[in-house]
Amino acid sequence: MLARMQRDAEETSCFLNPDKGFLDDLMSGLVTNEERFGYGSCPCRVASGIESYDADIICPCEYRDADVAEFGACFCALFVSREVYEGKEIDPVLERRPIEAIEEAEKATELLDKGEMSMIEPKTTSTQDVTVWRCSVCGYLCARKYPPNVCPICKAPRERFEEFSLG
Amino acid sequence: MEHVDGANESRDVKLYALSTCPFCGRVKALLKKHDVAYDYVDVDLQSREERKRLRMELIKYNPRCSYPTLVVDGDTVVIGHREERIEEVLGV
Numbered sequence: 568m569l570a571r572m573q574r575d576a577e578e579t580s581c582f583l584n585p586d587k588g589f590l591d592d593l594m595s596g597l598v599t600n601e602e603r604f605g606y607g608s609c610p611c612r613v614a615s616g617i618e619s620y621d622a623d624i625i626c627p628c629e630y631r632d633a634d635v636a637e638f639g640a641c642f643c644a645l646f647v648s649r650e651v652y653e654g655k656e657i658d659p660v661l662e663r664r665p666i667e668a669i670e671e672a673e674k675a676t677e678l679l680d681k682g683e684m685s686m687i688e689p690k691t692t693s694t695q696d697v698t699v700w701r702c703s704v705c706g707y708l709c710a711r712k713y714p715p716n717v718c719p720i721c722k723a724p725r726e727r728f729e730e731f732s733l734g
Numbered sequence: 735m736e737h738v739d740g741a742n743e744s745r746d747v748k749l750y751a752l753s754t755c756p757f758c759g760r761v762k763a764l765l766k767k768h769d770v771a772y773d774y775v776d777v778d779l780q781s782r783e784e785r786k787r788l789r790m791e792l793i794k795y796n797p798r799c800s801y802p803t804l805v806v807d808g809d810t811v812v813i814g815h816r817e818e819r820i821e822e823v824l825g826v
Contacts, residue, residue, distance in 0.1 A: 589756055596754030610754035611801065613778055613785060643755070659814050662798040669789070669799060676782050 568607065569594055572645065575627055580717040580724070581635050582652035584644050593645050597626055611643040612664065615672035617679060619690040623668060630663040633713035636725055701731035735773035738762075743771035745824060750792050750803040752778045757815035758802040764817055768826040777801065 569583075572594075576583050584590045596610025608614035609624040623629040631641040638658040639651040651657050671690075678686045700714040701707070705721035714728035735748065747765065751758035753776040765772050777788050789799055795811045796803045804812040804820060812819050 592756035592759060596756065599754050611752065611757060613752065613789075613801075643757075659816065662800040666793075666797070666799060673782075673786050673789075677786075680782055 568598055568601070572626070576646055578717075578719070579627075579632070579646075579715065580722070581631075581646045582649060584640070584647055585652050589644070593643060596643075597645075609643055613669070615676045617672065617675050617687070620668075620672035620675050622690070624664065629712065632716040632725065634660050634663060635716060636713075699731040699733070700728045703727045703729055735775045737773050738765070738771065740765070740769045740771035742769050742824075742826065745770075746807050747772035747824070748805045749774035750788065750796075750801055750805075751776050752801045754778060755801055760815050760817075761802045761804060761820065764820060768821070768824065770824060770826065 569590075573583060584593065593610055597607045600610060600614060601607040604614055604616055604618070604621070606618055606621070607626045608621050609626055609628055612624045614621045614624065618625075626643075627646060628641065631646055634641045635646055635648050638660045639648045639655060640646065640657045640660055642660050642662060642664075644657060644660070647657065675687045678684065697710045697712055699708055699710050702718040702721065702723050704723035704727050705718060707718050707720040708731060709715065714725055716725050717723070718727070747770055749758075749761060749765070749772055751762065751774050758776075762774065775788060777785055780788060792799050792803060795805050796813050798813075800813060802813075802815060804823075806812070806823050810823050812823055
């Protein structure tokens with residue numbers, strides 16, 4: 568798990584939390600969740616146990632890049648910016664996950680408990696939920712809430728992404 | 735809620751926490767360090783119904799429903815692992 572996260576940090580130009588004791592605790596929480604659910608959901612959030620409804624909080628979570636850019640760390644502080652890695656203090660990270668995501672997951676688990684699995688609506692993402700971001704260096708396009716920390720194709724930094732509209 | 739004994743029991747201290755969260759663990763350790771008596775619940779270890787009930791309770795104190803959330807005397811809320819703020823609120 569640690570090696571996987573280390574690799575992800577390197578690929579996305581962020582760093583793992585330099586506090587070794589804290590990092591160990593985070594890893595142990597992540598491994599606990601992976602054993603519980605079959606996937607490593609955020610140790611600092613409540614998972615529903617239904618993977619499609621927890622997808623946004625499976626580490627590295629959907630909110631990481633925006634939080635690292637704004638606060639210097641992701642919500643659980645596993646991933647941090649270069650400045651934080653080099654000693655800058657982390658600003659308190661506010662929960663960015665919408666309360667609606669928690670409510671939808673609660674509804675789905677309720678149906679699962681009642682054995683009404685067929686009633687669970689498949690989790691979908693609509694165009695209102697995401698923005699198309701364009702890397703102004705290489706033209707790479709992606710559809711997500713927040714631009715990536717670094718372009719996965721040409722490694723241009725987050726600042727080089729712009730909103731892209733079709734038509 | 736689980737109760738943790740402590741010599742310092744003048745305040746009503748409630749902690750909404752997660753068993754897997756290091757920030758929550760550090761808040762528990764801080765309360766222990768100051769020998770504060772408190773009640774806590776690890777929400778992730780509860781049944782689905784109980785998780786929902788606790789979240790509806792928590793949302794009154796913290797609209798984002800994040801952990802740890804510390805509630806002192808039912809009206810003062812500290813969200814997150816903020817040691818200085820917690821010490822200030824508890825007067826320790």
